[in-house]
Amino acid sequence: MKRRDFFKSAAIVGIASFFKTNALGSVLTGKEIAVHSQPDLVAVMGGEPAIMLARAIKELGGIGHFVKKGQKVVIKPNIGWDRSPELAANTNPELVGALVKLCRGAGASQVIVFDHTCHDWKKSYTNSGIEKAVLANGGKMVPANDESYYSEVDFPRGVNLKKAKIHKALLECDVWFNVPVLKHHGGAKNTISMKNLMGIVWDRSFFHSHDLHQCIADAATFHKKPALNIVDAYRIMKSNGPQGKSETDVVKLKSLLVSPDYVAVDTAAMKLFSQVQPTELKDVRYIALAEKLKVGTQNLDNLNVKRIKL
C-alpha cells in the first residue's frame, strides 16, 4: 500500500466509523466505496423478485463486493412452513433462487441454504418451492432437523440468551445472507430479519420460555453478522401469521428491503407493513431491545436510505 493510499483510507475509516460502524467493513474490503458513499438501506418497489434483488445489490456495490471467488456462502431464508409460495409463509423462492445465482456467478465455491423448520422439513423445503429454486441455480439444500447439525456458541452480549446451538453450516461459511419474509406473527407481533434468526438455532423453546422479545434481540448479537439482510416483501402476510390460513391473509406489495443493519431494516419493514396493518413499532419490542444492545439503529433519518421504484 502506498503511503498516500494509507492516509486516505485511514482518514476515511476514521470519518466513517465516527458516523456508523457498518461502513467500516466496506471501506476495508473495497476501494471503490471510498469514492462515493454506499447506501445503508436500499428499498425497491414494483418489480419481480429477481429484478428487484439485482437492482438493490447493484446499488450496494455489486455482488462481488460481498462474495469473493471460492468462498462458502450460506443463505438463510424463512422456510418454516409446509406452505406454497402464494401463501407467503416462506421467503419467495424466486428471490432465493436469484440470490443463489448471483453468488454462484460471483464465484462462490458453494451456496448452502437451510432453515430449522417448524413443519416437517422435507415437505417445507419442497412445497415452499425453495428447494427447486436453489438446486436449479447451483445451490445446495442442507438439513437442519437434528441437533447433531448444530454447535454451541456464546452470546456474550445477550441478556437472557447467553448460549445457543447454531447450525454448523453457518458457523463454517465465509459469508451469509439473511433472507426473511415480512409477516405478521402471533407471538412476536411481526417476523422480519431478527426473528428469522430463530431458524439458525436448535433450541427455540428456550426463546419462548425466557422472554421471546429479549431472546430475539439477544440472537441479533450473534458475532457473525450477515453480509446483508434481504427482506422479501413481494408478498407479505398481513394477518394470521406466521402460518396464515388462506390467500386473504396475503398482500402483494412487490417490495424488497436490503440492509446490513438488522434494526434499521426491521424498522423500515414495520413502516411498510403498517400501511397495510397498522402496528405500533414499540409493540414489536425486540426491535427497541436490539437497538439497546447496539445491534443497529431505528433512526432511519440518520441513514443513507435509497428508495427506488421500478
Add this chain to the structure above:
Amino acid sequence: MKFLKNIRIVLSIFFFLPIFVFFIDFTGKLPVQFHQFMNIQWIPALLSLNLIVIGILFLLSLFLGRIYCSSICPLGILQDVLSWKSRFFRKKKKKTRYNYSPPKNILRYTILVLTLIVFLFGSSFLVILLDPYSTFGRIASQLFRPLAIWGNNALAFIFSAMGNYTFYKVEQVSFVPLGFGIAILFFLLLTQMSWFKGRSYCNTICPVGTSLGLLSRFSVFHISMDESSCTRCGACEKQCKSQCIDSDAMKVDDSRCVSCFNCLSACKKGGISYKYRYMKKHVPTEQNKVNNSRRTFLLSSGAAMVSVAFAGTNKIIGKNDPILSRKPVMPPGAYTLDHFNAHCTGCQLCVTKCPMQVLKPASLQYGITGITQPHLTFSTHVFCTYDCNICTSVCPTGALKTLTMEEKKLTQLGIAKFRQDLCVVFAKEEDCGACSEHCPTQAVHMIPFKKGLTIPEVTEDLCIGCGACESICPVRPYQAIYVEGSIKQGMAKKPSEAKKFNKKIDDFGF
C-alpha cells in the same frame, strides 16, 4: 412339476418385497399406492369387509390350497427366509432337516376357537396379537426399521462430516417398551420355530393358518403320493417344511400343507404330485378329527373369559396432572373409539407412514386390548400435520376411514385445553404465543392481557386437536396447553378467512 416351486418363489418375492420395503421406507419416497399389498391380506380384508379380496382368497384356498400362507402372507415368507438362512449355520450332514410330525390339534384349534370367541365378545385382543400380517408389521416396524434408520444415520454422520448431505439424519423410531416387547417376543418365537421346525408356527399358533387348513382339506388341487412310483425314500418328507408328509404311511396332511411345492422338486421318481383331488371316486384322506373334547372346551372358554374380562379394563389411572390421565388421541378417520378398537390390528403401517412420527403404538392407553394400536403422542415439533391424510389412506383394515384432505382438515381428533395458571404469559408476564403461532386454524389465538401482553384463548369449535400447540408449548414437564382426545371424532367449523386487503400501496411508508 418342479416349475411349481419356482413359481411359488417368484410369487413370494413379488408379494413380500414391496410389503417389506414399504414398512422400512423412512424417506416417504415410495408411493402410497403400495398399501394395496396390505389390502389383500386375510385379516385386514375380513375386518374391512373387502368382499372382493375375501372372495378371491377364499376361492384361491379352495382351489389350490394354502397359497396365501406360502406366497402372500409376509409372516409366512419371513419364516421361509429365516429357515433358509439357518442352513448357513448348520452342519452339512444335517442339511435334510424335517421329519413328519403329527399335528398339534389341541393347541391349534384352541387358539382358533379362543380368537373367535373373544372377537365375538367384542374384543379384538387376540386378533391383534395373532394376525400374521400385523405381527409381521410389528416386527418390521419395531425391529427392522430401527436398524435401517440406524444404518442410514451412520452413513449420514460419515457423509455430512465430509460436507456431503446426500444422506440426512432421520429421527429414530421411538422406543415403546410394550410394542417392542411384543415384536421381539414374536420374532424370537418365530425364529426358533422356523429354524428347527419350518412352518410349525403357521400350523400351531396362527389362527389364519388353522382356518385355511380347514379349507385346504378339501382344496380341488392338492399334494398326493402315488403308490406305484413312490419308493418310500423319504426325500419329500425331508423337504417338507410343514412336516406334514408321512412317507412311510404315504400320507399328506392337507390341512397343514402350505403348497410350497418343495416336495415336488425333491422327488426324482415322480412319486409325489400336485393334482386334482376328485379325479376318481376317492374319499378325502381321513380327517384328523377336530379335538373338541371337554378339556379343550374348558380351556378355551376359561381363557376366553379372562380375555373378555381384560377387554373391559380401560386405561390405567394417571398421576396428578390431568395431562397424564387424558383420553387417548386416536388417528384421524378412527371415527369412534369402539369402531377403532374393534377394527385396528396394530399392524403399524400408519405408524411407519406418518411423516411426523406423531403416531406411536399404544401401551395401555386404550386398555390392555388395544396394545400396539396407534395413538398420537405430541412432543417438540411432533404433531399431526394439517395438510396430511396419509394414515387414513393406507389403513388396510378400515379402522381408519379414508378422509379427503378437506375432511381431514376439519376432523377433530381432540380439543385443546388451555391452563392459564401454567402459561408463560400469565406466570411470568412475558410474551410467548408459540401455541397460537403453530395453530393451523387459529382456534388458539392471542387476546389482550395486561401490560400490552397477549394471552392464548381456545375456540373449541375450530380446534381439530392436531397438537401443534401442545408440541411447541415451552412449559414442561406438563404443557400449559394440551389435547384431550375425542372418543367420537366430530367435525370442526371451517375457520373464517381474514378480510382481503384491496387498497393499493405505492409508498414505502418511511
